Amino acid sequence: MLTGMVGFYPGWSLRKRILTIGIGVFATYIANVVRIGFIVASLHWGGKDLLFISHTVGGRVIFFVLVVLIFWFVLSLPTLRTVHKNVQSWEFK
Helix, strand or coil, X not given: CHHHHHHCXXXXXXXXXXXXXXXXXXXXXXXXXXXXXXXXXXXXXXXXXXXXXXXXXXXXXXXXXXXXXXXXHHHHHHHXXXXXXXXXXXXCC
């Protein structure tokens, strides 16, 4: 989803889009590693009884929050900065 949104974003150059996609994919990979680390750690300290809760609830919540942050920093914030820069360059008479 991030790749499609950034890949077809008309306000950025091809180079910036490719770089942004690379950063986003890498950040998503790291978010998934964090999710898996949380699941493994909770199983280590809590035992197999926590498998359902740590995977289905905790892991998903952690991954969701991290993906929302990734979207904000990789797509939303740079878009707002681009729009702000373009609005400032307009001349109002």
